[in-house]
Structure formats: structure tokens, C-alpha cells
Amino acid sequence: MKFSRPYTIKEIAELIGSAFIGDPSLEVTGLNEIHRVVSGDIVFSDHPKYYRKSLESEATVVLINNKDVDIPEGKGVIVCDEPFTAFNQLIEHFSPLRLPTSMIGSQARVGEGTTIYPGAFLADDVVIGKDCRIYPGVVILAGTRIGDRVIIQPNAVIGSLGFYYKKREERFERLLSGGGVRIEDDVEIGSACTIDRGVTDYTIIGRGTVIDNQVQIGHDTQIGKKCLFASQVGIAGCVNIGDEVTLWGQVGVTSGITIGDKAVVLAQSGISKSLAGGKTYFGYPAEEARKKYREMASIRVLPEIIEHLQLDM
Amino acid sequence: MKFSRPYTIKEIAELIGSAFIGDPSLEVTGLNEIHRVVSGDIVFSDHPKYYRKSLESEATVVLINNKDVDIPEGKGVIVCDEPFTAFNQLIEHFSPLRLPTSMIGSQARVGEGTTIYPGAFLADDVVIGKDCRIYPGVVILAGTRIGDRVIIQPNAVIGSLGFYYKKREERFERLLSGGGVRIEDDVEIGSACTIDRGVTDYTIIGRGTVIDNQVQIGHDTQIGKKCLFASQVGIAGCVNIGDEVTLWGQVGVTSGITIGDKAVVLAQSGISKSLAGGKTYFGYPAEEARKKYREMASIRVLPEIIEHLQLDM
Amino acid sequence: MKFSRPYTIKEIAELIGSAFIGDPSLEVTGLNEIHRVVSGDIVFSDHPKYYRKSLESEATVVLINNKDVDIPEGKGVIVCDEPFTAFNQLIEHFSPLRLPTSMIGSQARVGEGTTIYPGAFLADDVVIGKDCRIYPGVVILAGTRIGDRVIIQPNAVIGSLGFYYKKREERFERLLSGGGVRIEDDVEIGSACTIDRGVTDYTIIGRGTVIDNQVQIGHDTQIGKKCLFASQVGIAGCVNIGDEVTLWGQVGVTSGITIGDKAVVLAQSGISKSLAGGKTYFGYPAEEARKKYREMASIRVLPEIIEHLQLDM
Numbered sequence: 001m002k003f004s005r006p007y008t009i010k011e012i013a014e015l016i017g018s019a020f021i022g023d024p025s026l027e028v029t030g031l032n033e034i035h036r037v038v039s040g041d042i043v044f045s046d047h048p049k050y051y052r053k054s055l056e057s058e059a060t061v062v063l064i065n066n067k068d069v070d071i072p073e074g075k076g077v078i079v080c081d082e083p084f085t086a087f088n089q090l091i092e093h094f095s096p097l098r099l100p101t102s103m104i105g106s107q108a109r110v111g112e113g114t115t116i117y118p119g120a121f122l123a124d125d126v127v128i129g130k131d132c133r134i135y136p137g138v139v140i141l142a143g144t145r146i147g148d149r150v151i152i153q154p155n156a157v158i159g160s161l162g163f164y165y166k167k168r169e170e171r172f173e174r175l176l177s178g179g180g181v182r183i184e185d186d187v188e189i190g191s192a193c194t195i196d197r198g199v200t201d202y203t204i205i206g207r208g209t210v211i212d213n214q215v216q217i218g219h220d221t222q223i224g225k226k227c228l229f230a231s232q233v234g235i236a237g238c239v240n241i242g243d244e245v246t247l248w249g250q251v252g253v254t255s256g257i258t259i260g261d262k263a264v265v266l267a268q269s270g271i272s273k274s275l276a277g278g279k280t281y282f283g284y285p286a287e288e289a290r291k292k293y294r295e296m297a298s299i300r301v302l303p304e305i306i307e308h309l310q311l312d313m
Numbered sequence: 314m315k316f317s318r319p320y321t322i323k324e325i326a327e328l329i330g331s332a333f334i335g336d337p338s339l340e341v342t343g344l345n346e347i348h349r350v351v352s353g354d355i356v357f358s359d360h361p362k363y364y365r366k367s368l369e370s371e372a373t374v375v376l377i378n379n380k381d382v383d384i385p386e387g388k389g390v391i392v393c394d395e396p397f398t399a400f401n402q403l404i405e406h407f408s409p410l411r412l413p414t415s416m417i418g419s420q421a422r423v424g425e426g427t428t429i430y431p432g433a434f435l436a437d438d439v440v441i442g443k444d445c446r447i448y449p450g451v452v453i454l455a456g457t458r459i460g461d462r463v464i465i466q467p468n469a470v471i472g473s474l475g476f477y478y479k480k481r482e483e484r485f486e487r488l489l490s491g492g493g494v495r496i497e498d499d500v501e502i503g504s505a506c507t508i509d510r511g512v513t514d515y516t517i518i519g520r521g522t523v524i525d526n527q528v529q530i531g532h533d534t535q536i537g538k539k540c541l542f543a544s545q546v547g548i549a550g551c552v553n554i555g556d557e558v559t560l561w562g563q564v565g566v567t568s569g570i571t572i573g574d575k576a577v578v579l580a581q582s583g584i585s586k587s588l589a590g591g592k593t594y595f596g597y598p599a600e601e602a603r604k605k606y607r608e609m610a611s612i613r614v615l616p617e618i619i620e621h622l623q624l625d626m
Numbered sequence: 627m628k629f630s631r632p633y634t635i636k637e638i639a640e641l642i643g644s645a646f647i648g649d650p651s652l653e654v655t656g657l658n659e660i661h662r663v664v665s666g667d668i669v670f671s672d673h674p675k676y677y678r679k680s681l682e683s684e685a686t687v688v689l690i691n692n693k694d695v696d697i698p699e700g701k702g703v704i705v706c707d708e709p710f711t712a713f714n715q716l717i718e719h720f721s722p723l724r725l726p727t728s729m730i731g732s733q734a735r736v737g738e739g740t741t742i743y744p745g746a747f748l749a750d751d752v753v754i755g756k757d758c759r760i761y762p763g764v765v766i767l768a769g770t771r772i773g774d775r776v777i778i779q780p781n782a783v784i785g786s787l788g789f790y791y792k793k794r795e796e797r798f799e800r801l802l803s804g805g806g807v808r809i810e811d812d813v814e815i816g817s818a819c820t821i822d823r824g825v826t827d828y829t830i831i832g833r834g835t836v837i838d839n840q841v842q843i844g845h846d847t848q849i850g851k852k853c854l855f856a857s858q859v860g861i862a863g864c865v866n867i868g869d870e871v872t873l874w875g876q877v878g879v880t881s882g883i884t885i886g887d888k889a890v891v892l893a894q895s896g897i898s899k900s901l902a903g904g905k906t907y908f909g910y911p912a913e914e915a916r917k918k919y920r921e922m923a924s925i926r927v928l929p930e931i932i933e934h935l936q937l938d939m
Contacts, residue, residue, distance in 0.1 A: 103431050103449070118729050119747045119765070121432045121449035121467070136729070136747035136765045137781065139432070139449045139467035139504075151800075154747075154765035154783040155450065155818070157467040157504040163525040163544070171499050171521040171539065174464075186797050191765075191783040191820040192468070192840075194504040194526040194544075208797040212789040213820040213842050214505075214860070216526050216544045226797065231789070231820075231842045232860040232878070234527070234545040234562050249860050250878045250896075252545070252563045252581055268878055268896045268910055270563075270581045284581055298615040302924040305619065306931065416744050416762070434745045434762035434780075452745070452762045452780035452817075468763065470780040470817040476838040476857070484812050484834040484852065505781070507817040507839040507857075527818075529839050529857045547840070547858040547875050565858070565876045565894055583876075583894045597894055611928040618932065 001178045001200045002030040003094060009061050009076045012042065015093060016086045021067065022076020028061050031090055033175070035220055035238045035256075036201035042090065044083035063087055084166045088176045091200070095178035098124055098142065111148065123159070129185070143180025143197050150183055153191040153213070158183070162196045162219025162237060175199050177219065184208075190215060190231065206243065218255065230267070242277055251286075314491045314513045315343040316407060322374050322389045325355065328406060329399045334380065335389020341374050344403055346488075348533055348551050348569075349514035355403065357396035376400055397479045401489045404513070408491035411437055411455065424461065436472070442498070456493025456510050463496055466504040466526070471496070475509045475532025475550060488512050490532065497521075503528060503544065519556065531568065543580070555590055564599075627804045627826045628656040629720060635687050635702045638668065641719060642712045647693065648702020654687050657716055659801070661846055661864045661882075662827035668716065670709035689713055710792045714802045717826070721804035724750055724768065737774065749785070755811070769806025769823050776809055779817040779839070784809070788822045788845025788863060801825050803845065810834075816841060816857065832869065844881065856893070868903055877912075 006027040013020040029040035034050070037043045037059045044063040045054035051069055054062045061076045063083035071077055080086045105124030110116060112130050119136035122128075126140050129148035134140070138152050141159030152158065159181045165172035179198025183205045189195070190213035197203055198220040205211070206225040215229050218237030227245045235241070236255035245259050248267040253259070260277020270284035282289040319340040326333040342353035347363070350356045350372045357376040358367035364382055367375045374389045376396040384390055393399045418437030423429060425443050432449035435441075439453050442461035447453070451465050454472030465471065472494045478485035492511025496518045502508070503526035510516055511533040518524070519538040528542050531550030540558045548554070549568035558572050561580040566572070573590020583597035595602040632653040639646040655666035660676070663669045663685045670689040671680035677695055680688045687702045689709040697703055706712045731750030736742060738756050745762035748754075752766050755774035760766070764778050767785030778784065785807045791798035805824025809831045815821070816839035823829055824846040831837070832851040841855050844863030853867060856875040861867070865879055868887035879885070879897045886903025896910035908915040 099428050100431060100449075115725050117747075118726060119432070119745070121430075135767075135786075136726075137450055137468065137763055137783070141448075141467070151787070153786045154767070155468050155505070155763065155781050155820075157450070157526075160448075160466045160504040160526065161464070163503065163523070165523055165541070172501075172523045172541070174501065174523075188798075188800065190789065191786040191822075192505055192527075192781070192818050194468075196504075196526070210789070210791055210798045210800075213783075213786065213822070214527065214818075214840065218544070228791070228798070231844070231862070232545070232858070236544070236562060249862060249880075250563070250876070254562075254580065267880065267898070268581075268894075272580075294616045295612050298619055299612060299921050299925065301619065302615065302928065303920045305622070306924055306927065309931070412741050413744060413762075432745070434743075450763055450781065454761075454780070468781050468818070470763070470839075473761075473779045473817040473839065474777070476816065476836070478836055478854070485814075485836045485854070487814065487836075505818050505840075507781075509817075509839070527840065531857070545858070549857070549875060563876070567875075567893065581894075585893075607929045608925050611932055612925060614932065615928065618935070 001032065001091070001094060003028070006040075009078065012061065012090070013078045016078070016080065016089050018063075018078050018080040018086065019067075020061075020076055020078045021071060022061070026060065026074075026076045030200075031087070031094070031178075032059070032200040033198075033220070034059075036198070042078075042087075044087040046083040084173065084175065088173075091176040091178035095143075095176075100124060135191075141197065143178075143202075144183070145180060145202075146183045147185035147187070147207070149186050151188040153189060153193075155191055156189050156193040156195075158189075158195050159197040160194055162199050164199055164219060164237065179203070179220065181205075184225075187211075193217070196237070212249075224261065245277075314345065314404070314407060316341070319353075322391065325374065325403070326391045329376075329391070329393065329402050331376075331391050331393040331399065332380075333374075333389055333391045334384060335374070339373065339387075339389045343513075344400070344407070344491075345372070345513045346511075346533070347372075349511070355391075355400075357400040359396040397486065397488065401486075404489040404491035408456075408489075413437060448504075454510065456491075456515075457496070458493060458515075459496045460498035460500070460520070462499050464501040466502060466506075468504055469502050469506040469508075471502075471508050472510040473507055475512050477512055477532060477550065492516070492533070494518070497538075500524075506530070509550070525562075537574065558590075627658065627717070627720060629654070632666075635704065638687065638716070639704045642704070642706065642715050644689075644704050644706040644712065645693075646687075646702055646704045647697060648687070652686065652700075652702045656826075657713070657720070657804075658685070658826040659824075659846065660685075662824070668704075668713075670713040672709040710799065710801065714799075717802040717804035721769075721802075726750060761817075767823065769804075769828075770809070771806060771828075772809045773811035773813070773833070775812050777814040779815060779819075781817055782815050782819040782821075784815075784821050785823040786820055788825050790825055790845060790863065805829070805846070807831070810851075813837075819843070822863070838875075850887065871903075 009026040010024040031042040042061045043059035067079045108122040108126045114132040117136045120138045123142040128146040132150040135154040137155035144159045161177045164175040182202040184207040186208040188210045193215045195217045196219040204222040209227040212231040216234040221239040223241045224243035229247045230249040232250045235253040238256045240258045242261035246264045253271045258274040264280045266282040269286040272285040280289040283292040322339040323337040344355040355374045356372035380392045421435040421439045427445040430449045433451045436455040441459040445463040448467040450468035457472045474490045477488040495515040497520040499521040501523045506528045508530045509532040517535040522540040525544040529547040534552040536554045537556035542560045543562040545563045548566040553571040555574035559577045566584045571587040577593045579595040582599040585598040593602040596605040635652040636650040657668040668687045669685035693705045734748040734752040740758040743762045746764045749768040754772040758776040761780040763781035770785045787803045790801040808828040810833040812834040814836045819841045821843045822845040830848040835853040838857040842860040847865040849867045850869035853871045855873045858876045861879040862881035864882045866884040872890045874893040884900040890906045892908040895912040898911040906915040909918040
């Protein structure tokens, strides 16, 4: 998330009522969750295990719950008991919840030749390109940018809130969603798909990717060009998928991993770790298909083997 | 389902045109399906295999297709050829289908600070607490009670009809849905989730539970507090889930079972029998993860073993 | 797809600006994709591997990218560089996209006793029978025919575009959807289900079939009578399912296969090839359940066997 102007660390610290360490005139230009952080960003870190990663990231300022950390040259920290909550305060400040009063936001921008069917909902800041078709029941929430010639079929949801919580004693505290969804040209999205917005950055569906019905895509996941995802695929948050990747029906993808260009994953597989591109995968956990096929053939003869061995166990 | 006043067994029998056995002044105060029956209830039983269970349950009156059963002291039976159909007649009588004429039912009650986005549907008797957000395309049907600070994301469906049929020669006969859904405080429900109402009682989502997109929860399932369900989890009807249970993506749960507090079930697992709390489970059928991991490691070496044994089969 | 009157091969060739071979007065009465082709139809074929299949099918005219094929007696071909694209041109011509301007199409026909809830969308040419209930958020697109006593629960989508593409160098080219969905009497469809229309013919849900929430059914799939599909089942396109077939939760079915009458497939199974009727199946790939159970029992003892063998590998 980019701010409308640069802010000093002093201004930000005052906004959330916290002390800071560093040059008071140190400037920040946005905020991001650690997966997407760039120079000029504020990030948060609330566990000693991740202090170093945050301080050594591209972030310029870290919200942190420890004042005795080594701060790299040219950076600063804002010290607060609950960095997660403080980060939420900033998201709320810079991206306040706006309550819509009509199905089509009065400031939503829709390109020439684009059809918005009756019964679709567009939040106020949504931008849609040319020659798109947005079917009935589609809900497009804040922070969504859509290219040209995009088809979104009925009852798909674009830009819902990410499933990202901190478990507190009393309840789960939600990380607010200040990011968006970017859908590039020529993308087609099936009925009843759900695509969550990024928490601070964009969830991205690359140019020409086609997605069947009931597919789930988590927050901050970035998908390359010309991918094909069959029905009921579920992709968690913070996943990076290359170009021309094929995921067949009901495949599940865990969070934070990477799938290389032109990988093909067969139906119902479960992807629990990163996969190199250009190969075909299968099973749970998904591995190269020929290896899995060999295992499956072995299992098939296993009952006979056991009988044959007449093991005295 | 509770009646607005007590009825005598005689009144109920007349309503459905059937004979009864027992004290004509015996009073009933509601009706329930066998999973949820309490004292004062009417229940139905149409198979000799379940006669005893019904007669010895908490129910006060049993709709039954056999007049020669032993009736416990203080109870009564209503004798009819088709108890299932008679039960449906009573649900229809006491909870008649009401056809809405507007997106927001004129008698729906919504608490202070709650936002109902444009494009959401609320049935007439829905009650929603304070500071909730109900996003566009959410459909909330009859019999739903929602607490405070609840978030329901776009296109989720709350209170749809349970998937509960009796297979007849000619067709499936649906058990009507006279129950509801109770969503407690601080629950968050993802986009395109579907939560069926109870057939006579409540489907319950306990306080502080958070549910990702495209999760299915069947009729009469009761879920504890502070659970976390990832995307595309499917939970059948009549399931009992404790507190702080975690189900990862695409897990499936069969009907009628129990999952103990703090159980964790890994992605894509299939739960086919009850699970004790406090442990981590995996696979189909879901078993303790370390056991399953050991099996998976064995399968991995199986092709080599078979080669090594050079079995002459 | 049937035309409103017969057309000559000459007229069709002129429509798409292509040459033809055959009797200029040869008449066609409709068009179909190869899975559904009948006499009088135009079909397309763009790969030498399938030339023969198309030419020897029931089709009367084949759009083809080769002028040197043997044309059976009484048939004709239209020669064009891109038969897929030419076929799309014809679909577009004979079934032009009509943009709706209201939630209920002005020419949609709805039978007596049928309730259309507020928030449902009906395309202009939709026909619905008597005593149906169409819940809020249901989207019914062009080409849908619905019988009597049908229930469609909230946010289900009927008639969305099929997931059928040709992969081009630059992008996926969609095969347009000129077909429809036929839902027979007494069918019940759960919340958030998605049923794609046929590309040229009907996707069919047979009489009395009941479908739970979040079920996906692909284009041109034809389902028999009195089937029962539990929640989150995913069925690809061009599948043929018999009568009284039961698919339990989260089952996946690959495209183009056949499942026989009264087959039962247990939860989470993956069906990758045709299944004979009357049996119970399980696993991935789905096979007879008793065989799979035996394999599962073997896997369970595998770790002990490996230990017992003390293999020196």
C-alpha cells in the first residue's frame, strides 16, 4: 500500500501513539506485509524469531515489540507492545472502510464496451477496462483493478478479505486488508470463484489466465500468464505461480510456496512444497507423476506380496 | 423447534389426521429430529431398527408406523403409515414457508453499528446483533440468529435447506427445514460459504470461530468456539466439533461424528470417524499424523523393496 | 443447437467467408460439438487425428482445415484455416449474446405456483415450470429449461459458460457456449452450485436428482434420474452419469467418462475412468471399494513388514 505523500517516522509514531528510534525525518512511503515489502515501507514484527528478517528486509521502518534490537543504518523502528495491532491501525488510517450505498459505486470506472450485468456489485474505487463482461451476482470489492476483455462469471467474488489472523487468548485478531486484486487482460474467471485481495499489496491474476468455477485464490497470491486452473482448485495465500501452469480439478496448494513455469499438476493432488517448472506432478504430497505411478503400482500388488511372504508377525 | 404454546397429543394427532395411544392431555412443547430431541418434543421413527431408540429417547411423543410397541410410562405415540411425511406436515404447520417480497425482510432486526451492504438478502425473521458487516450477495434465510461483531463475506449463504431425504420408490422426499442457524459473537465467515439450517434445531457456529472461503457446513452441525477452518472444507450434517479445532484446506468430515477440542486436521484429509481432541490428524481415513507419515515413508520405499525381493509371484 | 430453418452448405460457407466441397443445396439444421453430434449437424475438426472421426460421425457438414480429405457420400465440408474459430462465428451468429437490462428477463416464462425470490436473475429466454422455488442470488443464464417442482437454493448458477478452450500461441481461445441446461422435474439443487451450459447441446440433470451445496457440473454433462450428489462434488464436462448414482462428498469426476446406473462412489474419491453400474467404488483412482480396502489394510502393516524384513538395501 502506497501513501498519498511521504510521511516521517515521527508522524507515523504519533499516529499510533508510540515511541520511535531513528532519525525523526526518516521518510516512509507505504506499508507492506513482510512477503511483499519494498524500500520505503513500514513492516511489522512481533516475534524474536522474525526480528532479524524484518530489520534486514527492504523495509525502512519496522513496528516492533522490542526496543533493544540492532537497527541497520538508515532505518528506524517504532516500538509498541502489539505491532500487529499497530499495523492494523495504520491500514485502517490509510485505507479506511468505506460503506457503499449502491450496487455500482458512484466513482467506479468502467471502460468502453464493458457490460456490467444487473445484480453485479462494484465498490467505489474499482477500475475495469474495455470489453469486459461482469455477470450477475459478481461482487467486486475495494482495491480491484481489472484489465481489458476480462470475463467474470456469475457469483464470483473478487477482493474479499484475506484469511490472515493472529491468535489471541480471547479471539482471532484479523489483519485488515488494505491491498487489492489486479486482474490482467484476457483473464476469464468462472462462476462462484473467490479471490481475496492482498493484505497490503495486490493479489495478481496474470494476462490470459483462465480459471474454472469454484476456484479459491488466497490473499497476496500472484499467478503468472496463461495458466489454466480447473474447477474447485484451492490456492492458499502468498503463493507464487509461474506462467502456463496447469492445475487440474480439486488440486490444493499450501501457502507461501512457488510453482515454476509450465508445471502440470494432476487432479486432486495436494501441493505442500515448491515445485520446479516443466514437469508433471501428482498425489499428496505432490511429486513427479512417474514416481507416484510407480508407488501406486506397488501398492496394488502389496496385498499379494504380504500373502506370499506368509510373514509370521 | 418450540411451539408458541403447549399442545396436547390429541391436538397434534388431529392436525395430521392420525390415531394416538396415550393420555389425551399429554402435552408436547416442540418437535425435533432424533439427534437433538429434548423432553417435551415430538420425534418420528419409521423403521423397527430405531423404534426403541426413539421411544427411549427424551421425546415425549413418537410418530411411529407400528401400534404394537411398548410405550414407556408418561409417553405417547401417534400411529401413522408415514411418520416421515407426518413429521413434515407438522414442520410445515408450525413453520410455514413465508415468501419474501423484498431483499430486506420488513421484520428483520439489525443491531446498532451493523452494515448491511447493498445486494444482501435478509429473510423476515432474521436477527443480527451489533457492529456486524454483511457483504453484498450474502443470503440469510429464515431462522438465523447472528451475534455481535460478525463478518459475513460476499455471496455466503446462511440457513439454506438441509440435505436430508428419504428415498422413496418414486423420488427423494425432502425433510423440511424448520430449524435455524445460530452464529455467535465474533464469528467471521468467508465468501461463498454455505451453512445449512438445522432441520428442527440450530446449526451453531461458536463464538470467535473463523471460516475461510467456500466452506460447507451441513444441517444441525454444531461447532465450538475459536475454531479455524481453511478454505473449501466440507462438513456434513449432525457433526459435533469442539473448541479451538483447526481444519486445514479441503478437509472433508462425514456426518454424525465428533471432533474433540484442539484437534488439528491437515489439508485434504477425510474424517470418517470421531477424533479425540488435542492431536494432529492426517490422511484418508484421517489418523494420527505421525502414524500416517510412517506409512507414507514406507510406501515411498515400496517399489525398491519389491524389486529387491525379486518375488516370483 | 438447432437452427430456426434449414440452411444450405452454401449459405453457411458464405456466412463465414469460406469455400465448401459438396452439393451446394446440401442442407444442415443445426450445429454440435463432436460429443453430441446428430444427423443434419455441422461439426468442426482441426486436427488430422480427428478428421476421420468427424467425417464418419453423424454430422452432415464438417468445418475442416484440409481440403484433401475423403468426404463420405451425402456429406460436405467447409474448408477454413481455423475451424474452431469458424465454429465460434456460427455459434455467435445463431446464438448472439444478448445483454440483459433487468434481473428478470422480460420474455422469461415462469409457471404457475413458482416463486422467484428477490435477488434472483433470469435471462430473457429462460423457461421455468410449475411450483418451483428459485432462491435469492440464483443466476439462471440463457438457454435454461427447468421442469416442475424444482428447488434451486441461494447463489447457485445455472447455465454459465463451459470451460472449453483452444490453446493458441497468444492466448486461450474460448469455444462459445450456444447450448443450454435442461433441469427435469423434481430436481433439487443446493446453494452455490455451478452448472455450465452445453456448448451446443444441453447439460442435463435428470428427473428427481438431488444435489447438495457447492457442487460443480461441467458443460454437456448428462446426469440420469434420481441421482444423489453430496456437497463439493466436482464433475467435469461431457460426462455421462446413469440413474440412481450416488457420489459422496468431494468426489471428483474427470471429463468424458461414463458412470453406470446405481454406482456408489465414496467420499473424496477421484474417478479417472468409466465405472460400471451397481458397484461401490473408492479411492484415487476410484476402484471397487473392497479391493481398495484390502490395499489400505496392507499399507497399514507395511511399516512393520519393512522392519521385520530387515532388508539390507
